[in-house]
Amino acid sequence: MRGAKSAKWVAMAAVVALGATACGGGSGDGDSGDSKAAVDPKGIFSVDVGEPQNPLQPANAKESNGSKVIKAVFSQLVDFDEKGEVVMENAESVETEDSKLWTVKLKDGWTFHNGEAVTAKSYVDSWNWSANIKNNQTNSYWFSDIKGFEDVHPEKGDPKSDTMSGLKVVDEKTFTIELSSPIPYFQYKLGYDVWSPLPSGFFKDPEAYGEKPVGNGAYEFVKWEHKKQIELKTYADYKGEDKPKNGGVIFKNYTTVEAGYQDLLSNNLDIIRQIGPKDLPKRKTDLGERAVDQDYNAIQSIVPAFYTKQWKDIDPKVLQGLSMAIDRDTITKTVLNNTREPATSFVAKGVAGFQEGVAGDILTYDAAKAKKLIEEGGGVPGNKIFIQFNADGGHKEWVEAVCNSIRKATGVDCAGDSKPDFQTDLDARDAKEVKSMYRGGWVQDYPLNVNFLRDLYGSKADGNTSGFADKEIDGLFKKGDNAADLDGAIKAYQEAEKAMFEKMPAIPLWYYKTNFGYSTNVKNVKFNTEGDPILHDIEVLKK
Amino acid sequence: MGRYVARRLLQMIPVFIGTTLLIFLMMYALPGDPVRALYGEQSVDVSQIAAIKAEYGLDKPLWQQYINYLTGLPQGDFGTQIASRRPVAEVIGEAFPVTIRLTILAFVFTVLVGVSMGIVSGMRAGRKTDTSVLVITLALISVPSFVLGFLFQWLFAMQFGWVTPTVQDSMNVGQLLLPAIVLASLSLAYVARLTRTSIAENLRADYMRTAVAKGLPRRRIISMHLMRNSMIPVVTFLGIDIGSLMTGAIITEGIFNVQGIGNLVYLALSRREGATVVGIVTVMVLIYLFVNLLVDLLYAVLDPRIRYV
Numbered sequence: 107m108r109g110a111k112s113a114k115w116v117a118m119a120a121v122v123a124l125g126a127t128a129c130g131g132g133s134g135d136g137d138s139g140d141s142k143a144a145v146d147p148k149g150i151f152s153v154d155v156g157e158p159q160n161p162l163q164p165a166n167a168k169e170s171n172g173s174k175v176i177k178a179v180f181s182q183l184v185d186f187d188e189k190g191e192v193v194m195e196n197a198e199s200v201e202t203e204d205s206k207l208w209t210v211k212l213k214d215g216w217t218f219h220n221g222e223a224v225t226a227k228s229y230v231d232s233w234n235w236s237a238n239i240k241n242n243q244t245n246s247y248w249f250s251d252i253k254g255f256e257d258v259h260p261e262k263g264d265p266k267s268d269t270m271s272g273l274k275v276v277d278e279k280t281f282t283i284e285l286s287s288p289i290p291y292f293q294y295k296l297g298y299d300v301w302s303p304l305p306s307g308f309f310k311d312p313e314a315y316g317e318k319p320v321g322n323g324a325y326e327f328v329k330w331e332h333k334k335q336i337e338l339k340t341y342a343d344y345k346g347e348d349k350p351k352n353g354g355v356i357f358k359n360y361t362t363v364e365a366g367y368q369d370l371l372s373n374n375l376d377i378i379r380q381i382g383p384k385d386l387p388k389r390k391t392d393l394g395e396r397a398v399d400q401d402y403n404a405i406q407s408i409v410p411a412f413y414t415k416q417w418k419d420i421d422p423k424v425l426q427g428l429s430m431a432i433d434r435d436t437i438t439k440t441v442l443n444n445t446r447e448p449a450t451s452f453v454a455k456g457v458a459g460f461q462e463g464v465a466g467d468i469l470t471y472d473a474a475k476a477k478k479l480i481e482e483g484g485g486v487p488g489n490k491i492f493i494q495f496n497a498d499g500g501h502k503e504w505v506e507a508v509c510n511s512i513r514k515a516t517g518v519d520c521a522g523d524s525k526p527d528f529q530t531d532l533d534a535r536d537a538k539e540v541k542s543m544y545r546g547g548w549v550q551d552y553p554l555n556v557n558f559l560r561d562l563y564g565s566k567a568d569g570n571t572s573g574f575a576d577k578e579i580d581g582l583f584k585k586g587d588n589a590a591d592l593d594g595a596i597k598a599y600q601e602a603e604k605a606m607f608e609k610m611p612a613i614p615l616w617y618y619k620t621n622f623g624y625s626t627n628v629k630n631v632k633f634n635t636e637g638d639p640i641l642h643d644i645e646v647l648k649k
Numbered sequence: 650m651g652r653y654v655a656r657r658l659l660q661m662i663p664v665f666i667g668t669t670l671l672i673f674l675m676m677y678a679l680p681g682d683p684v685r686a687l688y689g690e691q692s693v694d695v696s697q698i699a700a701i702k703a704e705y706g707l708d709k710p711l712w713q714q715y716i717n718y719l720t721g722l723p724q725g726d727f728g729t730q731i732a733s734r735r736p737v738a739e740v741i742g743e744a745f746p747v748t749i750r751l752t753i754l755a756f757v758f759t760v761l762v763g764v765s766m767g768i769v770s771g772m773r774a775g776r777k778t779d780t781s782v783l784v785i786t787l788a789l790i791s792v793p794s795f796v797l798g799f800l801f802q803w804l805f806a807m808q809f810g811w812v813t814p815t816v817q818d819s820m821n822v823g824q825l826l827l828p829a830i831v832l833a834s835l836s837l838a839y840v841a842r843l844t845r846t847s848i849a850e851n852l853r854a855d856y857m858r859t860a861v862a863k864g865l866p867r868r869r870i871i872s873m874h875l876m877r878n879s880m881i882p883v884v885t886f887l888g889i890d891i892g893s894l895m896t897g898a899i900i901t902e903g904i905f906n907v908q909g910i911g912n913l914v915y916l917a918l919s920r921r922e923g924a925t926v927v928g929i930v931t932v933m934v935l936i937y938l939f940v941n942l943l944v945d946l947l948y949a950v951l952d953p954r955i956r957y958v
Contacts, residue, residue, distance in 0.1 A: 153914055156730070159920070169732075242701045244687045247694040261696045313734075332743055334819070360815070365906035368802060368814035413896040469794055498919065529681025529921055534925045536685065536693075561692065568692030 149646025151376040151628050152341075153368040153639055155357035159332050161316025164302035165236035165243035170637075173299055175342040178338055178441050178641055179219075179321035180302035181346055183210060183229075184293055187190065188635065190403075190458035190553030192293050194302070195346060196322065198279075200296065205288035205591070212334035214277040216345045218305040219226040226281035228303035228322075230273045234258065235309060236300060237598040239265055243299040247568075251292065253284045253630035289587065290368065292550040294458075324350050324642050333359055335512045350642040351630075367623070376646075377639055383500050386443045389623060397623045398527040399444065400633040404618040405558065407448070408493055408508070409611070411540040415574035416487045423483030428491070430476035431515035432508050434469065438616055441507045446616035452558055452603055454617055456635035459555030459596040461603065469614060470608050473515035478515055490519035492542035496531035497524045501545055508615070535571045546572075546612060553635065555599050557585065563611045574611040650949075653957040654942070661938045666719075668934045669927060676923040683707075684923040685732045691900040705731060718927070727931075728924030737928045740913070745932070747819040748909040751902075752894045754822065754829035755836070759890070764883065767844020768876075774849040782845070798831045798904035815906035827906040832898055836890045841884055847879035854878075869939050873876035877951050884951065888944035890938045 114262030134601035164180060167173040183197035194200070198211040237249035239259045249255055249273070255271030258265045273282035285292060295301075303322055308315040319327050324346060325338040339354035341572030358375060360366035369375035371392060380398070381389050389397035410417040410425065434448035447455075451464045467475070480486060493509065495501040502522065509520035513604040523541065525531040534540055551557050560583045561567050582605055586598035595621055622639070624631040630645045655914055670749065684701050704709045718728060727737035770782035789797075805827060806814035816824045851857060852875065860870045899911030909930060917925035949955045 136889065161734055168689070168691075177872075184854045239700050241696070244697065244701075244705060246697050247692065263938075316734075319675060332740075359908070361906045361912045362903040363906065365904060368806070369906075372814050374813050374815070393718065469828055527681075529679070529686055529919070532686070532690070533680040534684070536875060551691075568694075 112223060119154060123404070143647040145351070145629075145645045146353075146648040147351060148296040149627075149648070150354045150356060151349060151352060151644060152356040152358050152375040153641075154334075154360050154363075154375055154379055157359045158336075160244065160315065162319045162327075162330075162567055163236075163243065163316045164304070164319075165248070166297055166302040166316070166643055168244045171357075174338055174638060175327075175338075176302065176319070176321075177638065178325040178355065179319050179323045179327050180299060181216075181321070181323040182299065182301055183212075183296045184554050186297055190223055190456055190460075190635070192297070197296075200293045201504075202292070205290045205292065206285050208283040208285070208292060209276075210281055210283065213345065214279070216322055217343055218303075218322050219320050219341055220307070222305045222307075224303050224322045226275045228305065229301075230269075230275055230281055231306075232302060232304035235304070235312075237270060238268065241312070243300075248295070248298065248300045251285045251287075251289055251295070253286045254371060255286070257629045265547070266371065287587075290589050290592050291554055291556055293592075294401040294554045297552055298384065299646065313577065316345050319401070320602075325347055325355065326352070348642045352642075352644055352646050355644075369623055370623055373625045373627055375508075376628045377631060377644075379443070379620065379625050379633075379637070379639065381621050381623055383443075386445060386621060389621065393623045396625070396631075397621070398579060398631075398633075400620045401447070401620065401635055402549075402618040402620045402633075403456050403635045403636045404547065405449055405452070405454050405554060405614060406616055406618065407449075407452075407546045407548075407614045408543050409546040409572045409613075410512075410543050411538070412575075413538050414540070414542060416542055420487075422608060422610040423479045424611060425483075426607075427476045427479030427483060428512060428518070429610070429613045430469050430470065430472045430479065430499040431512045431518075432613070433471040433511045433515075433615055435471065437504060437507045437511065439505050442616075445619055447619060447622050449614035449616050452563075452612070452614055453555045454550060454558060454635075457550060457553045457555055457558065459600055461600055463473070464603055465607055465614075468610075471511075471515075477516050480518065486518045489517075490521070490542075492521055494523040494525060494531065494534065494542070494544040495539050496526075496528040496545075498527040504648050505545070518587045538571075538573065544572075549618075550636065555596060555603065557584065558560035558564055558607070559599055559603055560586070562607065572611065576609050576611070579606060579609060579611070650957050654946075657942050657945075661935075664938065665931070665934060669719070669931055670715065672717070672927050672930045674711075676921070676926055677711055679921060681921045683923065686920055701731070705729065707731075708794070718924070722931070727928040730922055731923055732920060737924050740925060741910075741928055741932065744908060744910050744913045747825075747907060748821055748895055748911070750820065750837065750896070751825050751829055751832065751898060751907060751909055752891065754825055755833035755894050756887070756891060758830060758833040759836045759840055762833075763840030765843050766837075766841040766881075768848055768871075771845040771848025771852070771879075772871075774845070774852075775827070779845070783843060786841050788836045789838035794831060794835060795900050795904060798828075798901055799836055801827055801831055802904065815904075819906075819908045825907065828898075828901050828907055829889060831905075832894060832901045836887075836894065839886060839890075840883055843883050844879065848875060849880055850878050851875055878946070880951055881948060884944055884947050889941050891940050892933065895936070896933055 135167050149459045155174045156171040158175060159169050160166045162170050162172060162175055167176040181196050183195060183200060184192050185195040196213060196216055198213045200208060200210050202208045212226060218224060229404055230341050233249055236243045236257045236343045237246050237255060244260055252270045254270035257267040258270055274282045305320050324341060324344045326341040328337040330336045336357040340350045352458055358548060364384055366378050367373055367381055367385045379383050409599050438446045438448055449469055453460045493505050503591060505522040509522060512518055525534060548562055563571045563574055564570060564583050565580050579602060582602035586602060587597045589598050590597040620633050620637045628646055630643050632640045632643060634640055684698050706714060725738055729736055731739060766782050770779040773779050802814050805811050812827055818824060852906055857874060860874045896911060899915055902909050902911045913925060914929050949957055
């Protein structure tokens with residue numbers, strides 16, 4: 107979720123410069139950044155990050171730009187490694203016996219950037235404040251698993267209480283979280299930025315702290331020049347493992363990705379998080395090894411609207427057939443310029459619980475079998491499908507390619523149903539007015555298969571806008587939620603995923619990739635599977 | 650004259666109310682909901698959305714929202730942005746100085762270069778200079794501004810290294826020069842064509858012959874008699890053009906990374922931030938009305954036959 111997709115794609119058209127870097131026409135001759143030049147541990151580099159849409163309060167950073175800042179300024183209790191496994195960060199331990207009562211112990215010596223100690227109270231107060239409906243935090247529902255959430259966040263009317271009864275401070279460094287029902291994978295949720303601690307000053311003036319956040323993370327907030335840039339410097343007293351190897355970072359706001367790319371070519375910008383469609387085909391010639399494609403835990407699917415006449419009582423075989431009629435390999439290589447990778451399951455690759463080959467041949471192109479399956483399933487009602495997409499997101503090309511592929515392989519007619527922008531697209535989905543199928547995207551909230559299954563296809567899930575409801579699948583999800591421990595939950599959800607290919611709640615298309623690039627000023631630039639640069643590892647070269 | 654201006658100023662009030670109401674209604678009619686949009690494709694929290702809407706008065710009927718908006722305006726309250734929770738006046742206040750700088754630069758460039766090109770080719774109508782100006786202006790009119798933008802960026806930044814490819818500081822006039830030239834190029838071509846036609850035509854006018862017959866020096870004939878009369882259509886065009894230079898810069902702003910009004914309106918529209926869009930349009934309407942008044946008054950200065958009572 108790092109950001110509502112709207113923000114990510116629309117707002118990716120945003121940025122400014124003013125470099126800490128020198129001006130002048132740089133060369134784009136494809137030098138590798140890993141040259142022999144010495145590293146400057148105090149060096150500052152720049153990343154293209156647009157103007158955050160919301161105040162910089164941890165539970166308010168729903169879109170990608172703001173959440174970049176929050177993640178640099180705050181450290182969470184836990185973090186994840188490359189395989190999607192939980193590692194401790196600010197927490198010494200996060201333990202439970204019954205998956206319902208969780209005990210958190212904090213590490214010693216951590217302080218906020220203003221010198222205040224990070225205590226159990228910093229966390230509990232922060233969560234109580236963020237969950238309170240009166241404070242209008244867009245991510246407030248993240249605390250809904252905690253007992254007493256309804257008291258601070260009622261469906262209607264004023265909150266009954268300022269605190270959730272499930273949160274208890276035991277001592278300076280220990281607190282407990284009681285959930286309203288057991289969740290064996292709750293520690294995964296704790297990695298998201300909404301769970302940040304807050305210093306005591308925050309609650310007296312949340313607005314001022316939203317303009318200039320004070321956190322416990324590796325980077326200290328310096329200043330925010332609106333619509334231009336956000337400056338962060340390395341926090342000298344940072345106690346975490348991921349101590350920065352640089353002096354700080356500047357998030358520059360660009361009006362378009364193309365403008366950002368031009369600045370990257372001339373070394374006025376050091377890292378571009380996503381190269382724009384116009385420059386993708388030439389990124390390798392311009393940047394050489396400095397143009398990198400990195401796996402990203404996000405998936406794109408086409409989703410049948412199950413509330414329509416067309417798909418209401420459809421035989422899943424038809425959907426399996428349509429899935430096999432899509433030549434994912436060719437489309438990702440040609441139309442999409444290798445910026446995506448064909449999906450092999452409902453779950454993204456870098457996520458705990460991902461299973462290789464779970465789909466059988468359902469996600470593999472096979473025109474003959476596709477045709478056969480559709481016939482066996484009784485054919486597509488009306489023999490024509492529409493794929494709804496938003497015209498402002500660069501989807502038109504691949505929707506047309508997918509349609510061509512389906513038409514050629516099966517003879518089922520297929521056309522795009524273009525909505526002018528993302529807002530209109532969402533509006534039609536919310537109002538359940540999609541006439542056939544729609545484009546769906548999902549970026550991980552936390553790197554666990556549960557997030558790609560239950561939160562999208564559970565019949566009561568908020569992310570389920572297609573009207574898919576299946577008792578068997580719901581039952582399998584429930585089994586996972588009732589599992590004794592994390593491993594049990596992951597396994598149960600893996601079973602559920604297998605069953606899902608018999609029901610086809612959606613047709614997975616491909617996984618996203620982050621196509622980033624960097625200048626000759628920096629080296630050791632890597633991105634994580636959330637699509638974010640790993641800031642603390644980046645090294646700035648001496649000039 | 651004074652009464653005329655007063656009447657024009659009074660006429661602005663209904664125009665102003667009418668335009669704000671229209672934009673207000675249009676924003677309301679667009680599909681999509683700015684608060685719902687904060688949640689994007691992810692899980693939606695209905696009760697929190699309702700709470701946020703209540704805080705901004707978005708749950709009230711449309712007429713009441715409009716009246717609230719209108720009553721806030723005289724106190725300088727343009728409303729609050731839903732996502733950023735910053736006052737709209739502050740957000741517009743950041744973008745306007747940038748746009749004004751860019752517009753003034755582009756405008757000055759248009760007037761200086763456009764009018765002089767027009768005069769030169771008008772005076773030599775039908776000759777080589779005229780033909781070459783015709784070719785240049787035709788080229789400028791037919792090349793879309795983004796092509797010119799990318800071309801200049803490639804040429805002056807990538808090849809010559811004279812400037813950075815994008816504007817590093819949107820308030821820096823020197824850096825805004827390149828985008829201003831790109832922005833001005835289309836208007837410049839129109840201004841040159843208009844001036845040329847007007848001059849070429851007026852050269853044959855009776856009053857010109859009289860002026861020559863009176864034995865006035867050539868310089869005085871051109872500057873006082875020919876120019877003044879030929880400028881009327883050009884001034885009309887320039888008046889309208891200021892508005893389009895201010896709001897129409899979105900493509901140029903995008904290429905050169907200028908944080909101006911065009912980009913602000915675009916983002917606000919795509920996020921359905923009604924108050925921001927209405928606020929910007931309101932300011933633009935005001936500017937437009939004043940510039941038009943100024944143009945009308947200029948007519949009287951240019952042509953003594955025009956009198957306002």
